[in-house]
Amino acid sequence: MFKEIVVVKAILLIFILSLPSLAFADCNMAFRYGLLIAPDHIRFMQNTRTFVQINNDRQLFVAGEWVHLTDDDTELLQQYSQGLRKFVPEIVSLAVDGVEVGLSSIESMLSGLGSKSQQAEWQALIRETTFQFMSRFVRTGEYFYLAPQSLNELDHFLNRELKPQLSNLARHTVGAVWGALRDALRQSDSNFERTDNQGLESVEQLVDNISFGLDEKAIELEAKSALFCQRMRELDEIETSLQQRVPLLSQYDVVTEKN
Known part of the structure; x- marks a missing residue:
């Protein structure tokens, strides 16, 4: 069982090492608060606390207090809210889709292997391995969450923090994984050569599928x-204009440009 878990970890490492770059090197725009987009409201959050809420694109609550708006204020709020509704789900979906390409391939490979308890352990391992990435993006039905971050920080996280760490792990583990797997096959399967070759071909096909799907996402994100x-x-x-009309919003600057 330990050897099987190590194999799953190696596959997950290969998948995450293939995550695309978002190529935002020349953009310093950032979200200072987390954004939760729901069908009937938008929330600006830090941790689990809501500081600003927009209901149905028309009603504004700041620090829990309803803010009276003029017709012009409401029109500007609608423009701002609808802009967030278009943008946030799009960037969250692109990021999540990139992850799901790999996860679906991994889960397809693991389907039917092992006992129910082993399947549960593999699923837990997949969730654990991708938690750090997915904590920045959540998509559940019509609900979307984007954690506070700049576009540059997102690129830096994927390509300068996560990839090198996993690359170092992969270099030290992948060779050992296949050595351990071959040893296990020699001990348990009289037709070792056939099973070993099939196993290697399956993993190569898995990596090819993951790479192909992620390359498509990388091109889309680059564009x-x-x-x-x-x-x-x-x-x-738009946010600056709204803050000028509703001074209470000035202390909750959600969209900003970092120096």
Whole structure:
């Protein structure tokens, strides 16, 4: 069982090492608060605390207090809210889809292998391995959450923090994994060569499938990186106008440009 878990870890490492770069090197736009987009409201959050809430794109609550808005204020709030509704789910979905490409391939490979308890352990391992990434993005039905971060920080997290750490682990474990797997097969399968080759081919096909899907997402993200940055600048301008009309919002600057 230990050897099987190590194999799953190696596959997950290979998958996460293939995560695409978001290519936001020239964009310093950031979300200072976490954003929760729901069908009937939007929340600006830190940890689990809500500081600003917009209901149905028309009602504004700041620090739990309802804010009276003029018709012009409401029109500007709608523009701001609808801009967030278009942008946040799109970037969350692109990130989550990239992860799900790998997870679906991994789960397909593991399907039917092992006992129910082993399957449960593998599923727990998948959740644990991807937790750090997924804590920045959540998509559940019509609900989307984007954690506080800049577009640059997201790129840095994926390519300068996560990848090197996992790359070091992979270099030290992948060779040992296949050595352990071959030893296990020699002890348990009289037709070792056939089973060993089939196992290696399955993993190679898995990596090919993951790489192909993630490459498609990388191209899509690369094409949209400038557009995303421009959208955030436009949202920042709307937010500034709204803050001038509703001074209470000034202390909750959600969209900002980092120096």
